[in-house]
Amino acid sequence: LPARRxxxxxxxxxxxxxxxxxxxxTVNLGQGFPNFPPPDFAVEAFQQAVSGDFMLNQYTMAFGYPPLTKILASFFGKLLGQELDPLENVLVTVGAYGALFTAFQALVDEGDEVIIIEPFFDCYEPMTLMAGGRPVFVSLKPVxxxxxxxxxARLCQQHDVLCIADEVYQWLVYDGLQHISIASLPGMWARTLTIxxxxxTFSATGWxxxxxxxxxxxxxxLRTVHQNSIFHCPTQGQVAVTKSFERxxxxxxQPSSYFVQLPKAMQRNRDHMTHSLQSVGLKPVLSQGSYFLIADIxxxxxxxxxxxxxxxEPYDRRFVKWMIKNKGLVAIPVSIFYSVPHQKDFDHYIRFCFVKDEATLQAMDKKLQKWKAELGP
Structure with a gap:
């Protein structure tokens, strides 16, 4: 029998x-991953890590490859306005997913309330429940x-609450806007984990x-959980990420920065997709960041x-299934990112991923042009 958790x-x-x-x-615009290669410098760094020093095939330090924890401390310390110690303030994990799981296991106790802002990444609720916590949902309006x-931040301080900030899309911000880390706000560093x-960051989700x-x-x-679960992350991927951050x-x-180039290119994709979706009566909500845009149905x-x-079954789920079968386009229903009691209130949105190559966007255009022709004049 499975564990009750x-x-x-x-x-x-x-x-x-x-x-x-x-x-x-279908043209799959559902799952959030790029179908184009990472930047050349990142791929070359990975190739070098695999083919160079043979000792990189062995264990590294349990809490992170030392040059990686060092560059992360230096790089993000400046952004957060903190002097970060590579050994005390940085932990390398198996993806952001691993960081989240480690944080929930380390900090959520039986019966603890965990406030989850909706829409949420769908692992937050099960991770809370597996740790014995009680999810409490707060819905965002589209602002x-x-x-x-x-x-x-003020509420966290007023009520002595820990903040877990999932900031994986911090470089993918559009329209000249800037990402703000909650840990950089006054009084928040001491109670925030930034993931x-x-x-x-480098368009290499499989690393x-x-x-x-x-x-x-x-x-x-978190280190206690880490050392008693996975203990250690693959060395060579960490080496490649180190070299990429150093670059x-x-x-x-500067214009040569990948963190400048990628959002510019993805903003063009977003605008392309927005225009195309409008042609069949879908109403995109302009996305200010991330891989995704939401369309109102x-x-x-x-x-x-x-x-x-x-x-x-919420309407957006039925609509996505209809669209897959009849129009050959895959999106994700937004209601899956809401708690069950709130799903019916948000069942008129679907999510598309625009971090795709030119061929995928052209294939999307063909599907939408066919759909538009079927609508008639």
Whole structure:
């Protein structure tokens, strides 16, 4: 029999939509990963790590390859306004996913309330439950400002709350806006864990190199979980990420910086996709960051309310299945990123990933042009 901590966690919404996408001739704009290569300097760094020093095939330090923890401390210390110690304030994990799991296991006790802002990455709720915590959901409206972030920071301090900040998309910010780390706000460093991902940073999601930054009095508990679970992350991926950050530190803020080039290119993709989706009556909400944009499907909900599916199934899930089968386009229903009681309130949005190559965007355009022709004049 499975452990009780797994009760009710068997279902994974991704499996259903990924399997359905395989059955039809589709353009997959659902899952969030680039289908173009990482930058040349990152690939070369990985190749060198694999073919160079043979000792890089062996264990490194348990809490992170020392040159990597050093560059992460230096790089993010400047951004967060803190003097970071590579040994005390940095932990390297198996992707941001591993960082999240380690944090929940280290800090969430039986019965603890964990406030989860919706829409949320779908692992937050099961990770809370597996740690014995009690999820409490707060829904965002389609706006999120610095003033709101400052309000969250004040509430954390007022109520002595720890903050876990999943900031994997911090470099993918558009329209001249800037990412603000909550740990950089006054009074927040001492109570915040900041999570990052080389996968999102260098467009190499399969490398599974992530990290957590935070004060030693919190980080020591994560190190306890880490040393009693995975103990150590693959060395060569860490070496490649080290070299990539060292390169970026030299080019920071310049046109040659990948952190400058990638968001510019992805903003063009976002704008392309926005224009294309509008042609069939989908209403994109302009995304200020990340890999994704949300489209409002309220008009379809009014015109086609009775799509196939179970009566209690949120409309956006039925719509995505209909779109996969009939239009050959894969998106993800936004309701899967909400708690069950709130899903019906947010069942008129679907999510598309625009971090794709030119060929994928052109294939999307063809599907949408066909759809537009079917709508008639």
């Amino acid at each position: 797994l009760d009710g966690l068997e279902y994974n919404p991704w499996v259903e939509f990924v399997e359905l996408a395989k059955e039809y001739e 999120f400002s610095k003033a709101e972030l400052e309000l969250v 990052g991902s080389a996968g999102k 599974k190199v992530g990290w957590v930054l935070g004060p030693d009095h919190i980080m020591r508990h 970026e530190q030299l080019h920071m803020g 309220s008009d379809f909900k009014s015109k086609m309310p009775d799509l196939p599916g179970a009566a209690e």
